[in-house]
Amino acid sequence: MEDKCARRPRRYGNLLFALPLLCIFVCPVATDITDVPKFGQPINNVTVPVAREATLACVVEDLATYKVAWLRVDTQTILTIATHVITKNHRIGVTHSDHRTWYLQIRDVRESDRGWYMCQINTDPMKSQVGYLEVVATSVEGPVFNITRVNRLHMGAYLCIASNGVPPTVSKRIMLIVHFPPMIWVQNQLVGAHEGQQMTLECNSEAYPKSINYWTRDKGDIIAQGGRYEPVLLDNAYKVHMKLTIRSVGPTDFGPYKCVSKNSLGDTDGSIKLYRIPQPSTQYRTTSTTEASVLPEKEKKQRSRQKEPEAAEEDASNEIMDLSDPEKITKERDLKLRGRPHDNALELPVAEGPTSSGESHLPLTLLIWSTSLWLSKVHVPPILNLPP
The missing domain is CATH 2.60.40.10 (Immunoglobulins)
Known part of the structure; x- marks a missing residue:
């Protein structure tokens, strides 16, 4: 049997471009493309008998501050926005589960409710998907099961069961293909x-x-x-x-x-x-090969400049001293020890500013000890043999 309703999507397909005009609710602006919500799955088509309740489900991921609306495609009517019912039809309701699954509920379904329903998210551009509600009037008269206006949604297996109260019951599976x-x-x-x-x-x-x-x-x-x-x-x-x-x-x-x-x-x-x-x-830092080749030359120059004062100090330590005056020898050695920032043999702490009474003689004691240690390494003629 050919489905007479199968051509409806082509008929309503052009309406999808006009429906953004119905988006009257304010569209928030996303700061990042990852913040835009998306549909988790398509809307499943639903088939219900007359006078029953129909429920269409719309699954939305990452909704955040956006809003979901339900619309009737056939009549271009806004039914609900978020948790508010807009239509005056008292049989329409809307619920949600953790702002992820939004349910459109139609109570006491009538044949006039048959058609396409749209779930819409107020993104920019607008996102939407549709689902079809099929309403059937069925009747069972003995062994006959009538389906009026059959369509693709009725496709599937049907089970006919016969029982007269005496076991066993018998059944037959009938496959309907549309x-x-x-x-x-x-x-x-x-x-x-x-x-x-x-x-x-x-x-x-x-x-x-x-x-x-x-x-x-x-x-x-x-x-x-x-x-x-x-x-x-x-x-x-x-x-x-x-x-x-x-x-x-x-x-x-x-x-x-x-x-x-x-x-x-x-x-x-x-x-x-x-x-x-x-x-x-995204900004990336690029390093050219020129900078890489010039940098070692600069470092070499800086290192050579740092070595110049050390060489000057070594030259100054090799100067000939006048040993005729003992007091002058002691002063010159004292000045050299104080003026050298780095000594290969020993580094001496230098006290700066006033100190407490318990620490005032410590630098002088170290200085006298280091001077005697240094003099012991240098061959100096005995002072007693100096002329008067």
């Missing part, structure tokens, strides 16, 4: 990336019989696997999750892309535009 043309929806139709970044584009397709799915560029060229592109298809019954990974985005990769789905009943496609965003501002 043929319908491909349907595609895109979560994010506008995606930003900077050069060198790895980016993944995603589409969701449904079709039966099984469809042929592929990616194309704006001129219709099919994107084959290899090089920087990696298309992946994840099948789940009549549903296909299409992914196109660009390993390193280059200047020629920006522009529109299309995810295409075809089977024997028809074909459809979805569009995604990849736009350029500025590179992250």
